[in-house]
Amino acid sequence: MKVAVLGSSGAMGRFFASYFVARGDEVVGYDLSPPDHPVKGLTLARSTKEAAERADIVLVAVPMPKTLAVVRRVSRHLRKGSTLIEISSVKGNSLRPLRLAVSLTGARLLSIHPLFGPAARRVGMKFCVIGGRSDIASARRLFPRSVLIPMSQQGHDRAMAYVLSLVQLTNLAFLSTIAKGMGLEQFGRAASPIASAQLSVARATLSQDPSLFSSIQTLNPYARETLSSMVGELTRLQGLLAKNDSKGLQRSYEGTSKRQSRSELQGSLRAVYSLV
Template identity: 25%
Template structure:
């Protein structure tokens, strides 16, 4: 089976290429940067081209791994060249608009929205999660086959609608990234960050790890997510209001109300998460894992 990865010279595209090669698939990738394509061709021994149509015409499966802002233009370009027997899957982090674009421009072949919930730093797909977003019976049948394929390799696959995915990701990705970026901006406004890290406890170390891991990512991708995820601005306004509420309690030194609000949150977490009581121990296990030295070779 030959798989074409449109946008295969990007970080996630290269990850997918390596994974598929291990699976024994033949891979052709496309990209706009000829230097990156030549490097990928040299390192991985694959076919690489700047011509999306050439790749589409010579593949059974097409994976689209391009920035959300370029997505519809790419789909519009390749749409006339797809065939009924082909499978076309997008792996963008947003689903409603890409899936709608595929339905609009791709008239031959079966399309499916997919979102790998991990980045190119993952070693493989074992214990990783994917969301699949079929919109009709044909796509659902394909999604079930993809789900089985992923699960036999140790991954988790969840099916939901494109809109449900995007509303969920607005919190799971959008809000968590926003908190990390604003926290990084705040931490870096102090001139003693290194000193703080030396004397810090587990909570601070995890916060710094979170902020650093987000800031190392692609700024264009994160800006695109922040501006394209639906209802995210509304969620972030709610977050800002809650920050103001808690900051007011600190400023007014209202210890009883602060403690009471924390107790209310604890009760709510206990109801929604049966394992909530182990969170403190889990935090120490996580930091121990992060601080574990790499194995000697």
Template identity: 25%
Template sequence: MTDISWVREEIDKVDEQILSLISLRFKLVGEVGKIKQKDGRTITDKRRENEVMEKWISRARGLGIPESFVKSILPLIFSYSKMLELNPDEKRRVVILGYGGMARSLTSLLSLVGHEVVITGRNLQRASNLASEFRTVSMNMKDALKWGEFIIVAIPPAAIVSGFLDNVLPLARGKTLMDISSSKNYVFSFLEKASVENGFRFVSTHPLFGPSLYPVGEKIAIIPSSTSTNINDVIEFWRKSGLSVIETDPDSHEKAMSIVQVLVHFYMMGLSKAIDEISSEMGVNPSDFETTNFREVSKSLQRVNYLKDVIMEIQENNPYSRQVREAGIDTLKRVNEEINLKKGKENKT
């Protein structure tokens, strides 16, 4: 066997240098963050990011490093750099009620930014597991609600309206309670009514991202209710926690979601089924022949199948769902006719 240990030792030395340089870059970014905060500038500067990207690509090209490598690694560096620039001047006492994927995503972000975060829920062991992952703490629901200023309800919509919160909602009096449900209408009216009855402030939110860790730079929709009053503090809270905020109202949100979620998921569910059924009818295995597009689409379809319950819930509850699905079917038929018509014309010529 040829001795590879000396090459590995060299690789280890290079890796050490890479890490020291990354650490130096992060320190410099921290300085940029302080300057930006002093000047009231936003953390994300797309123009600068494009400029840095171009510099990297041209230097990498000279060194024989593929552009695709730069394009996959630099966005990661930007997103970690931006996390280091987050520094809210006002630390909030935030309670996260729930321990699922979105609770984990928001806990990663809010604890990293420096807010005080407490995890709670019916299952204290699960709450404590999530809390320890991000070096924060868990409490039982009553203590947590008494302690917190912002209560983020990160449990499924069906659980919110099931009566599960009946004993805890009165403890939210005087506090700000936010849900993160993507299907709004019935959760929104349930929590709005509860906020009037129990004297808390209800602001609905919809994080427009999946359960990823440290979702810096992602978008969150904020939907004020009749008990929200002035929501500037809520907007500031999310903005300074690194998310980009879109303020909207329930109806506009449902309309937008009927396209962004209902229509897209509907086509994807159909596509997934059609691929399976038609392939088996024809006796072929399409993944043996996968193209770049097919691979990308398959990845998205897998995600849709994995999130089927949430997706079905949105399909069932969005008030524009039926209208949009029917329009979607009409469009598919029209596209089909257009193709047939074109083919007919070609055959004649």
């Protein structure tokens, strides 16, 4: 099978190029920026046309704000029966024009979202798949040893407002508060195992491209809603603390704790201690 990766010099582009090369596919890549260290086994094209023509699969791994423009540009070169894969972290209102651009050529769109970064292992990958059974079947053929989660476009973006947007903002605020307070170095020296694990998670969250972080926040229409909910919870807890309401704080703690099973709580604690 011939696979074209557009954006093959980027982190996720390199990941998928390596993945398909390892599968034994013929992989062609194109990127406006030449790679510092080309993926072994990847053939570099001189244009999107050269990369995409005769390809069975065209995977677009470019910054989210540029995805639609790239798809429209490459769509005229897609062969009938081929599949174009887009991997945006936020689907927003882009799927309809993406599907239209691809369908006009007789190709089909597969919209997925890899729930991992470029440092992930190639086994046990997790993807959201936007669509129905045929989309799941297509994704299964390409990523047979992966966890596939079917979602609607709206359901996906609502979920990512919590899974990505809220997690990123929470960890950004966590690190910023510590840095402006006691300092990250001193915090690290004094940290308990749970605090140390949280510090590592927060730092890992900030290891991503700042432009990707910004796009995940601004392009997701549900990000503000989830952040407002989080601010509301913090404000409620702040009110209890301001009144020195020990019983109220305890009830809040117990109420949230009871929403988890005992095995989930203990399993999470063991996982934290295994990290430090």
